[in-house]
Amino acid sequence: MSSSGFARGAAVLCVAALLVTPTIAGAATANGISYAGSSKCLECHGRTSGRWQVGSYLTTLHGLNVRTIDEIGGVSKIFPAPNASAWPSPMIAGGTFRFAPADVAYQMGGHDSHTTRFISKYGNDKPNTLSTGYTQPTVAGPKDDLVLFNGRYLSHEGYWYPSAITPRLVMQNCGPCHFTGVNRPAQTDYTLPNGSKMSPNTPTSFSEHGIRCESCHAANAGDKHWSANVPVSRTMNVLKSQTCGQCHVKFTSKQRNATNGTWTSPNGFTADQKLTDFGTITGYQWVKKSFGEPEPSIPATDPTFFPTGHMKAGGHGDGLYNEWLLSAHSHSLRTQNGALYIPSLRDECLRCHSGEGFLKSIGYGADGPNDIGLHRSSVASDTLNVECGICHAVHPKSGTGTQLRLGTDELCMKCHAANTLCTKGGGTAEIRSGRGLAGVGETGPWMPDAECYECHMPLSAEGDRSHRFTILMPGDAAKWKSQFVEALDADSCSPCHHGRTLEQLQDDIDGWQSATGRRLASAKVAVAAAKKRPASKSGLGRTLLAAAEKNVTLVEGDGSKGVHNYPYVSAGLERAVILANGVGARFTALRSTPYSSASRVALVHGVLRMGGGSSAGQLVRIEARPAGAARWSSVGTVLTGEGGTFAWAVRPSRTTTYRAVWSPMTGANLASASSTVRR
Numbered sequence: 001m002s003s004s005g006f007a008r009g010a011a012v013l014c015v016a017a018l019l020v021t022p023t024i025a026g027a028a029t030a031n032g033i034s035y036a037g038s039s040k041c042l043e044c045h046g047r048t049s050g051r052w053q054v055g056s057y058l059t060t061l062h063g064l065n066v067r068t069i070d071e072i073g074g075v076s077k078i079f080p081a082p083n084a085s086a087w088p089s090p091m092i093a094g095g096t097f098r099f100a101p102a103d104v105a106y107q108m109g110g111h112d113s114h115t116t117r118f119i120s121k122y123g124n125d126k127p128n129t130l131s132t133g134y135t136q137p138t139v140a141g142p143k144d145d146l147v148l149f150n151g152r153y154l155s156h157e158g159y160w161y162p163s164a165i166t167p168r169l170v171m172q173n174c175g176p177c178h179f180t181g182v183n184r185p186a187q188t189d190y191t192l193p194n195g196s197k198m199s200p201n202t203p204t205s206f207s208e209h210g211i212r213c214e215s216c217h218a219a220n221a222g223d224k225h226w227s228a229n230v231p232v233s234r235t236m237n238v239l240k241s242q243t244c245g246q247c248h249v250k251f252t253s254k255q256r257n258a259t260n261g262t263w264t265s266p267n268g269f270t271a272d273q274k275l276t277d278f279g280t281i282t283g284y285q286w287v288k289k290s291f292g293e294p295e296p297s298i299p300a301t302d303p304t305f306f307p308t309g310h311m312k313a314g315g316h317g318d319g320l321y322n323e324w325l326l327s328a329h330s331h332s333l334r335t336q337n338g339a340l341y342i343p344s345l346r347d348e349c350l351r352c353h354s355g356e357g358f359l360k361s362i363g364y365g366a367d368g369p370n371d372i373g374l375h376r377s378s379v380a381s382d383t384l385n386v387e388c389g390i391c392h393a394v395h396p397k398s399g400t401g402t403q404l405r406l407g408t409d410e411l412c413m414k415c416h417a418a419n420t421l422c423t424k425g426g427g428t429a430e431i432r433s434g435r436g437l438a439g440v441g442e443t444g445p446w447m448p449d450a451e452c453y454e455c456h457m458p459l460s461a462e463g464d465r466s467h468r469f470t471i472l473m474p475g476d477a478a479k480w481k482s483q484f485v486e487a488l489d490a491d492s493c494s495p496c497h498h499g500r501t502l503e504q505l506q507d508d509i510d511g512w513q514s515a516t517g518r519r520l521a522s523a524k525v526a527v528a529a530a531k532k533r534p535a536s537k538s539g540l541g542r543t544l545l546a547a548a549e550k551n552v553t554l555v556e557g558d559g560s561k562g563v564h565n566y567p568y569v570s571a572g573l574e575r576a577v578i579l580a581n582g583v584g585a586r587f588t589a590l591r592s593t594p595y596s597s598a599s600r601v602a603l604v605h606g607v608l609r610m611g612g613g614s615s616a617g618q619l620v621r622i623e624a625r626p627a628g629a630a631r632w633s634s635v636g637t638v639l640t641g642e643g644g645t646f647a648w649a650v651r652p653s654r655t656t657t658y659r660a661v662w663s664p665m666t667g668a669n670l671a672s673a674s675s676t677v678r679r
Helices: 003-013 038-045 055-059 213-217 241-245 320-326 347-353 355-361 408-413 428-433 452-456 474-479 502-531 539-558 566-581
Strands: 066-068 104-109 115-120 147-154 166-169 251-253 279-281 602-609 619-626 633-639 645-650 656-665 668-671 675-677
Touching (some): 038 213, 279 320, 408 452, 428 539, 474 502, 502 539, 539 566, 539 656, 539 668, 566 656, 602 656, 602 675, 633 645, 645 656
Antiparallel strands (some): 066 104, 104 115, 147 166, 251 279, 602 645, 619 633, 619 656, 656 668
């Protein structure tokens, strides 16, 4: 990049009084990575539509994460407004100073985010006098770091968070996730995975403020990308969850920062490297390593996770990557060491099991050649699991967040639906929607106002959705209530079911699941018995057996044990028993009594013998065909009694032939022999 080009791209980055200045674009930084700057990227990619155009990213919460006062339009545009009663900042108990908008160089967040923070325009080299008359003291640590006014204005609630406002070093704490290309000095001399040396004398620096292009696209090595003249991480690497995980993680770095603090974002990480090379990822020891092994058992004493894999404490996006690692999404295709997770997986499975396959199925990459667009999805070549970037469009065409690629329920149901390839894992879409079970009419959703994420991604007090993707049962929440750092309604049910205790909610779930388990067991027994009958091999018997198996498979594949739609599941499993017992069903010869001219009535009667189980309680349709008529028509229905017996009084106006029909499901009819009543 030319010096004049850099001056244009960096003009908004520099505040005269700051001791920290951005790294010169294109030059290698202390961590050995070169940055071109987003202004260089946007020379080609700056439009908001068409091939490769991602300029809309700068309007997202990530793109607008940190802004200079000039970028937001000057001090008069700061949030909250300079004349608001929120200013100057309050002297909260334990605070060391008050500050005003005139003291601010950067605004982090704003009215469109949950919290707003502010970075001082004065350095850490000496105590500085603020516009309020208070002194901003120095902080132990590098003198060339930025200083954060350590207090949060709750943007939606409209007040300051009640904690003391004190100074805090930015790059030693928040900066690595909120700025691009950050270098910070180390506590001791050590070597990064790419060979770069870090030490206590490493200068504090950064490429750009905010989460910009190269927060995700910077590369450790490789070909220099066109006129940017620096290596770039392309689609396949950037879509991996570790790219998001560099910030959304509970992480123990191999080397601490210069203040030996607890903030552990890695120096020098880029998407073409392995995040595990930079430190220990909390919870990695609980990640399932192969398809055949049991689910890892997380002890209740684990300081980070409950035994379910949900974080004990969250907030600020920390730990989302850790929870994702514990979910089945993280090994839908491959384990973390790259081995195929399900050895029997076929190419046809990839639209759900592979990130590449899913993206191609929804048309991603169709607007131009890129790593996905050019890629033929196959078991041999695909590498992506269901990563963060598979569900989230990080370059949204509109809106301000990392929006989903499809509507919330549509996104989940794209894969969590029945198909002919999977023996389990499908059926949620059908069961939840009240459709698909054989012999049962469609009912629609049982909980129509609930969306998948509301239950499977319970909300913490900090506003973060869990990415474990499993229900947090109210019974578990009751058991661990004293350990919750988040809101008391941290389970999946309480936020909607007010007025019921955690114990009551758990009793409901236990009741539904126990009853479903009993019905499922009965259906399996009936299906197993039906398979042994000769009638299961052809005709009606084969149809009934397939339908019964379908109901069992859908309910098992759904996995909720009835909770997604208890009334529908109950009806479907009861019907599965009837269908299975119907394999080999037959009517004994239908008979009729002579027509009585006095009462004008005859009696049609017979016996339905089921192939298994009780023959009582079956609905039999009586059909008639008057002499000379071409078609049968229904004249009534009757329930079979003990032993399958049934009888129906008929009143024919002329000689009429009758038959009995048993129809346990649409398209499956068992008809008796006929009997004629003569007039």
